[in-house]
Amino acid sequence: MTMMMTTSSTASSAVGNNSIACTHKTRNVVSSRSSIKTQQHQQRKAISMSRKATKTLTRRSQTRRGASVVVYASQDDGFKVAVLGAAGGIGQSLSLLLKMNPMISELALYDVGQIVKGVAVDLSHCNTASTVNGFCGNEELGEALKGCDLVIIPAGVPRKPGMTRDDLFSINAGIVRDLTQGVADHCPNAVVAIISNPVNSTVPIACEVMKQNGKFDKRKILGVTTLDIVRSDEFVSTLKGLDVNDVDVPVIGGHAGITILPLLSQTFPQTSFSEKETEDLTIRIQNAGTEVVEAKAGGGSATLSMAYAAARMGEAILRGLSGESDVYECSYVSSDIVPDMPFFATKCKLGKEGVEEVSPIGDITAYEQEWLDKLKPELKAQIDKGISFIADAPQKI
Ligand SMILES: NC(=O)c1ccc[n+]([C@@H]2O[C@H](COP(=O)([O-])OP(=O)(O)OC[C@H]3O[C@@H](n4cnc5c(N)ncnc54)[C@H](O)[C@@H]3O)[C@@H](O)[C@H]2O)c1
Numbered sequence: 001m002t003m004m005m006t007t008s009s010t011a012s013s014a015v016g017n018n019s020i021a022c023t024h025k026t027r028n029v030v031s032s033r034s035s036i037k038t039q040q041h042q043q044r045k046a047i048s049m050s051r052k053a054t055k056t057l058t059r060r061s062q063t064r065r066g067a068s069v070v071v072y073a074s075q076d077d078g079f080k081v082a083v084l085g086a087a088g089g090i091g092q093s094l095s096l097l098l099k100m101n102p103m104i105s106e107l108a109l110y111d112v113g114q115i116v117k118g119v120a121v122d123l124s125h126c127n128t129a130s131t132v133n134g135f136c137g138n139e140e141l142g143e144a145l146k147g148c149d150l151v152i153i154p155a156g157v158p159r160k161p162g163m164t165r166d167d168l169f170s171i172n173a174g175i176v177r178d179l180t181q182g183v184a185d186h187c188p189n190a191v192v193a194i195i196s197n198p199v200n201s202t203v204p205i206a207c208e209v210m211k212q213n214g215k216f217d218k219r220k221i222l223g224v225t226t227l228d229i230v231r232s233d234e235f236v237s238t239l240k241g242l243d244v245n246d247v248d249v250p251v252i253g254g255h256a257g258i259t260i261l262p263l264l265s266q267t268f269p270q271t272s273f274s275e276k277e278t279e280d281l282t283i284r285i286q287n288a289g290t291e292v293v294e295a296k297a298g299g300g301s302a303t304l305s306m307a308y309a310a311a312r313m314g315e316a317i318l319r320g321l322s323g324e325s326d327v328y329e330c331s332y333v334s335s336d337i338v339p340d341m342p343f344f345a346t347k348c349k350l351g352k353e354g355v356e357e358v359s360p361i362g363d364i365t366a367y368e369q370e371w372l373d374k375l376k377p378e379l380k381a382q383i384d385k386g387i388s389f390i391a392d393a394p395q396k397i
Pocket of ligand 1: 168
């Protein structure tokens with residue numbers, strides 16, 4: 001059993017009420033007030049206290065503003081989480097953040113690159129509560145996945161300048177197909193969070209693989225779009241001089257180009273934007289990934305901000321699995337929220353089985369409706385491409 005206690009002057013917001021251990025915005029206040037040493041001491045103390053505590057996860061005295069104390073006590077021996085593609089740019093940083101999460105007792109790092117074993121040894125020297133093991137190659141995939149509660153997949157090639165996410169399809173589609181087959185074989189009840197692009201197609205691919213195996217549960221497969229929300233919150237708070245810890249912008253649709261639709265009209269706290277601000281922000285959020293790809297000039301795409309976003313999503317999923325009742329994140333999932341669109345990103349309630357509820361889009365402006373109309377055919381084509389890939393391409397494993 002693990003337990004974490006932390007204090008914060010701002011608690012989680014209704015959407016994105018996330019709290020990456022030691023990193024997320026709800027804990028930033030802690031970071032700024034106490035030294036890392038103090039945090040580590042508190043964490044060790046909390047973990048030792050947890051041995052005497054009850055089995056159920058509880059979350060106490062949470063308010064949007066004002067002092068709060070959050071107490072986590074997860075399952076007996078915490079969660080097992082696997083990162084597939086753990087030796088990569090996202091995988092390594094994400095694994096580090098997950099190593100700092102006291103809800104996790106076991107981390108399995110898997111990659112086709114042999115270096116993953118060294119990454120696991122390196123990380124295992126951090127004095128946090130979880131154990132870390134490295135697994136390399138298909139013959140070790142089963143061992144990595146066995147008993148997993150959550151599988152996060154950043155495996156695959158990233159973009160280079162001039163590429164769209166769809167250009168990655170020919171390589172990444174097969175990688176996600178084969179890794180999902182591993183999930184179906186070794187941990188079919190795990191929640192699977194897919195980072196590998198093009199997310200608009202790789203999530204349908206994963207769902208089709210699970211269907212072929214008779215193990216599909218739409219609550220368990222999620223596309224990670226959290227970076228779009230992280231970026232939106234950051235850009236809006238900077239533009240408007242707001243406290244970034246308070247800002248929350250829902251982002252719906254998909255995760256590529258114009259399929260990314262920030263709902264600025266639903267920004268929390270309520271914020272007004274001029275027409276030009278709305279246009280500039282919408283386009284910047286849609287192209288933010290490309291901004292990074294161009295700045296890295298051939299060295300890959302977003303890794304650090306992506307790892308941060310995935311750790312936030314991972315923790316939200318684990319909090320839901322633990323039975324916490326108020327966990328919401330936007331995510332790209334199988335749903336019937338938008339007619340003729342079998343997959344769509346919108347606000348999801350996370351619970352004991354994964355995605356418990358998918359929220360409707362809500363009221364949107366005429367400008368947002370225009371984008372929504374524009375994105376639908378593009379998103380639908382990318383969904384169909386993923387679905388027909390599985391119909392046409394037999395599994396490797
Ligand atoms: N969802 C998002 O918001 C988002 C944001 C940024 C990047 N991405 C995507 O994440 C993916 C990874 O990006 P990166 O920068 O970490 O790339 P990277 O090249 O640095 O790392 C990818 C890792 O995957 C591993 N890999 C390849 N095939 C594998 C397989 N079959 N099984 C296990 N591991 C395998 C590689 O060995 C490598 O270590 C890319 O597809 C990228 O487009 C998604």
